[in-house]
Amino acid sequence: MKYILKTIFLKNDTLKKNENQSKIAFSLMPAPDLKSAEGGLVVSFVTTFYWDENHENTKMSEVYFTPTTSFTGQYSFPIQSYIYTKDNKYNFIGDYRFMIYPQFTYGLGGNSSKDPQSEVHYQQIRFYQFISRKIIGDFRLGLGFQLDNYKNISEDSEISGPTDFYKYQEGDYSNELSSGIAFQALYDSRKNILNPNQGYYFEADYRINDRGFGSDTNWKSIYIDARKYYSFSETSHRVLATRAFYWAVFDGKPHYLDLPSVGWDRYGKTGRGFTRNRYRSNSLLYLESEYRTDITKNGFLGAVFYANYSSVSNLDTYHFDNWTPAIGTGLRIKWNKINNCNLVLDYGISKDDWTFRVALSENF
Template identity: 65%
Template sequence: MKNTKCLIVLFFFFLMPFCYSQTDSITNNKRDILDVLYKLFHKNDSVRTGMDKKIAFSLLPVPINADKSGGLVVSFLTSFYLGDEKTTNMSQITFSPYFSFTNQYVFPIQSYIYTRDNHWNFIGDYRFMIYPQDTYGLGGNNTADEMSTLDYQQWRFYQFATRKIVGNYRAGLGLLYDNYQNISEESFIDGETDYYKYMNGDFSNETSFGVAFQGLYDSRENNVNPEQGMYIEADYRINTSGVEGKKWNSIYIDARKYHSFSKQRHKVLAYRAFYWSTFGGKPHYLDLPSIGWDRDGKTGRGFTRNRFRSNALLYFEGEYRMDISKNGFWGAVFFTNISSVSKFDTYDFSKWNPAVGTGLRIKFNKKNNSNLVLDYGISKNDWSLRLGLSENF
């Protein structure tokens, strides 16, 4: 309990400002991939047609080797304003279907939308997944070797709606629905796996439905590639059913802070603190907090997704972002993170897992400041390679 109190103090220390924070958008990023295409085909194309519009699109089809599973990701990012840009924050919708050579098929749509003058905010997470994944056990029982491959199909519908209270403070509700089907397991160990023991050998379909109370603070001007401001989300979820019909609750807290060190160049220090726990019942194994399974799927660079799982997860990450070229076309990031899952069925965080890494940035669309993102992270006995069109957080 004493350790938990110290961690909570450290969590909020992360949110304290300690340097100059820029509030104006950096305006010297003058070159992106669309400019390159325009230069090549400027007489016959319309790449830069309508640059004064409020909508910006980015498209990225590319083969990758992510988290040791080769495949293809096609990422669509759309950003837009539903009101005056001076009084309305940027909205975005992403669709990033992923196909792997290990028979993973993921169709996710995520939305973060502000209505005119920021009166309402809507956060959505909708997905269909056919997702065989390696499992490594629960809590302190996890090992460096796979325990089993857990195969399942998942439908998800998460929808949050918050109303502005005052300034950047908001409050609202969310509906959260997960459905798991066709669950099966291929074991690689002698004896029962942690999944089998936790679920009492139950592989039947499961539906998790819950209602969440959400508090939100968001002072970022650009949520695709933030340069300043703070983001704090706190969700309290009440779930209607769980293993053996037992109801359960969860807490989900995501806090992010950004500092800009220059008005002329992109030099940003960003850091994040994340806490996710379940209590008061018995969630399905796939509903337990796990690294890489936050709502955006962005925690745990340097680790295989699903590498650590328990009833509680604590995660810290810091990143420095910088321009390499004066026109902002080339950039780089350097990051480090450390995480811990609790000893199972407790809130004791005794084992910590650090990772470090670096990444390359290529300006994809200067209108919404989106980048082609390529990050490589490494940790003890593990690594990851991730690619996308928006910053990790």
């Protein structure tokens, strides 16, 4: 926003060279949620900062707060953090949220229904915290604690027979606590986590939920996120970004709401072109590529073109027989030149579905 005001009112001036070295940068953006007819409001607040004045030795850190509300009673208050200490010795990844979140269910497995089977109402408290230590270069190992608490669960059926939610849960709508430790391997060579134009990102988490950690049920999960960024130009923004994502649960029966689902990765950014929760099962595979380019020479306006391909397995088989593609495009407006933050406006479409996303960071 600061950059936009300077562009308008200080046309003959340029940003000071040392402004890009500011230690802290703030970005704020309220916008309507135009995903569906229900509508709503989303507010994005992003803070980036450095723990050290030497930005070559210490990478950018980020705290992201994105409260949302809808006219159908959805309220979400998530805070997500990605923080490096001096010289990148330690990395802290946090995901904390409180949600009152009625959502539609569409069944389990690759053959889920086009229309909702039911609307599930619940409240959720999440506390995820990872701490990793630098091992060598950009590679690090860490340990985390992950907790999801679901309360006041109920279901309004939209079909005549039993829903997949009811069958999977065996009619049990009681509260559920999932908690356990997680081991993490992380490689991150990106210099800017809001708008990467180079480097690699790889994260692998192995989660163990156990009654010894307070969990109501025992189960395990694997979460793998791999990304690559390639820049075609040193003077303009022309980047090809690719992502492969895999998430699976096994060795136990997690709650329905803990099953992998499109749109429910940690940052909620998989599945452009699909309604969140549209596909759900015990494993999810997601592939995406995006081309990012400038429209104006000064980088104030940009555009993206993307495609993704996703599948959830047949329930309890881990076989991917049904694949669904989506394509889309988006506009970028330079919102804060200090941290290279863009206002993101993305439209995606798939068979029988669509999404419109407004945010202050790239999709991945």
